[in-house]
Amino acid sequence: MKRVLMLTWMLVLVLFVSGCADKSTRHTAVALDASLYEVINDIHTVEQQTLCGAPSCDGKPDAPAQGWSHEKSVAFNQKLLPVAEAGRQLNTRLGAWKSGEPLPAEVQTLITGLGDSLSMVVADFPSGTSKERILGQIAAAQKITLSILSSVVTITGK
Amino acid sequence: MDPNTLILWEGLITMAAAMGVKSYNVIKAMLQDAGADDATITALQPKWDTLTNDIRRASM
Numbered sequence: 575m576k577r578v579l580m581l582t583w584m585l586v587l588v589l590f591v592s593g594c595a596d597k598s599t600r601h602t603a604v605a606l607d608a609s610l611y612e613v614i615n616d617i618h619t620v621e622q623q624t625l626c627g628a629p630s631c632d633g634k635p636d637a638p639a640q641g642w643s644h645e646k647s648v649a650f651n652q653k654l655l656p657v658a659e660a661g662r663q664l665n666t667r668l669g670a671w672k673s674g675e676p677l678p679a680e681v682q683t684l685i686t687g688l689g690d691s692l693s694m695v696v697a698d699f700p701s702g703t704s705k706e707r708i709l710g711q712i713a714a715a716q717k718i719t720l721s722i723l724s725s726v727v728t729i730t731g732k
Numbered sequence: 733m734d735p736n737t738l739i740l741w742e743g744l745i746t747m748a749a750a751m752g753v754k755s756y757n758v759i760k761a762m763l764q765d766a767g768a769d770d771a772t773i774t775a776l777q778p779k780w781d782t783l784t785n786d787i788r789r790a791s792m
Contacts, residue, residue: 601769662780662781
């Protein structure tokens, strides 16, 4: 009788703790997803300001800073696009992931993809303050991605 | 009922009461957090859409 009661309480405790872990993972992922948006938005804004002096060059004439050009901007944004697309998809998947459910495989795949895509963004930017700021933002974005992965690995034990 | 069984039951009832209060508070906090998370995700979606579209435009 005592053993059955103790085992029952232990089972309740394990289920309780595992439920909190899933919740914590989602909460962490959502918080970091919001940070990731800010970082990528900042990267894009700085690049566009370098091209035309505005946060978005949509409909504005090019006035590139020294060492930058329309072609370089296009190439840079072609590398940045998969990162932003992965971030957008991650947000959609997080919306479908309900608290208490296991980590969806798509979320883990997207997070891994974000890390890979970010490493391709680092290139071809002119030297100077903007480049240093961009590199700083990319490093921050990579750190965020690693933080998500770290929390996932810690909680799921993979 | 022998004294040991009585102590066990007292312990279990105390534990159940403590867990009940803790569970209520944790579940309440979880529901509040879940609401905040969902609101954050909803607010971020149009921002991600706009950002992705602008980067796509800039990449062409």
